[in-house]
Amino acid sequence: MPNTFLTPSVIAREALMVLKNNLVFGGLVHRDYSQEFTAKIGDTVTIRKPATFEAKEFNEATGIEVQTVTEGSTTVKLDKHLDVSFEITSKELSLSLEDFSEQVMTPAMQPFAQKIDEYLAGLYVDIPYRAGTAGQTPSAAADIANCGMALNINKAPMTNRNIVLDPVAQASLIVLDSFMEVDKAGTSEALRNANLGRLLGFDTYMDQNVKAHTKGNLAAGTGQKITVKGAVAAGAVQMTLDDDSDSASALAGKLAKGDVLLIGDKPYTVTKAATAADGEIAVDFYPASPGFADNAEVTIIANHTANLAFHKNAFALVTRPLALPMGTSQAEYISYDGLGIRVVQSYDISKKKDIISLDMLCGVKTLTPELACRLLG
Numbered sequence: 001m002p003n004t005f006l007t008p009s010v011i012a013r014e015a016l017m018v019l020k021n022n023l024v025f026g027g028l029v030h031r032d033y034s035q036e037f038t039a040k041i042g043d044t045v046t047i048r049k050p051a052t053f054e055a056k057e058f059n060e061a062t063g064i065e066v067q068t069v070t071e072g073s074t075t076v077k078l079d080k081h082l083d084v085s086f087e088i089t090s091k092e093l094s095l096s097l098e099d100f101s102e103q104v105m106t107p108a109m110q111p112f113a114q115k116i117d118e119y120l121a122g123l124y125v126d127i128p129y130r131a132g133t134a135g136q137t138p139s140a141a142a143d144i145a146n147c148g149m150a151l152n153i154n155k156a157p158m159t160n161r162n163i164v165l166d167p168v169a170q171a172s173l174i175v176l177d178s179f180m181e182v183d184k185a186g187t188s189e190a191l192r193n194a195n196l197g198r199l200l201g202f203d204t205y206m207d208q209n210v211k212a213h214t215k216g217n218l219a220a221g222t223g224q225k226i227t228v229k230g231a232v233a234a235g236a237v238q239m240t241l242d243d244d245s246d247s248a249s250a251l252a253g254k255l256a257k258g259d260v261l262l263i264g265d266k267p268y269t270v271t272k273a274a275t276a277a278d279g280e281i282a283v284d285f286y287p288a289s290p291g292f293a294d295n296a297e298v299t300i301i302a303n304h305t306a307n308l309a310f311h312k313n314a315f316a317l318v319t320r321p322l323a324l325p326m327g328t329s330q331a332e333y334i335s336y337d338g339l340g341i342r343v344v345q346s347y348d349i350s351k352k353k354d355i356i357s358l359d360m361l362c363g364v365k366t367l368t369p370e371l372a373c374r375l376l377g
Contacts, residue, residue: 006100012342166307315366341359
């Protein structure tokens, strides 16, 4: 007889616990969940952004200034529908919850965690701010310190700061003498787990899903420079680039989404892929221009690994409930701590096999690029 305790509700709760324990990026960002309505793949939902306040100087004559709680909002497309469905035997259903979790749930939920982390790691394309050198593995405490400087300049909160490194960067940094000292690494447990612990204001993690960025192949004519074509007004988020040659076809190639352009030593990320035509290219970028002069020189950051340093509120992971299927009572949707998962248990009469299906509907979004920084590798 199957273990009557392994109901869809129990399985869903165990799946959420396993998922939460296996997330890296997904456990470090702002999570948004609402039971107000069920959703389907492709739906766009509105989420609240974390509230912001301004510190005011107190004036005894006028008293306190009461501020409105301004959370703001943004839209997120629920375009990720993750699914793991598998056959289940009576023997597996008769396992204890502990054994079932180890033998079935952990292997089933690890791909969920990997996908979610991949989606969130891919949001690096929205981040123009950077530290380190493209193509060079971070290898010094100064690399992490410079990420902190970038966040400090952008007035990011000092709490809830994280840095996620690819395996190569982690291996390079963890063997530094300064990081091997327990009092600097935080705890001896951090060292035993090959984790840098808390360093220079960041909780530090490794994730195999950190992305590598390959820049577009945009290039100026031989011996020429890429330049801004025409003055660009302050506040603009579009511009045209050419080069300083007289040839109408000298500038050629493409810009990829996520390319970082340096203009006057300030970074801007390309928000939409573009292709040059007739010696020029129209570029959408972020942040807005402070005002570019005609013929200002443009440098494109080389290929790099996009390690990420960020405050929790830089990115969001959004989940919404999936409707329970009609015609079966063996289904449950469970949410916890900003995550939600649906479990459906059924019987395939044509194959005479029991099936368990776990799925999740989610989307990811960059909320505030100023709260993040690429650590180039």
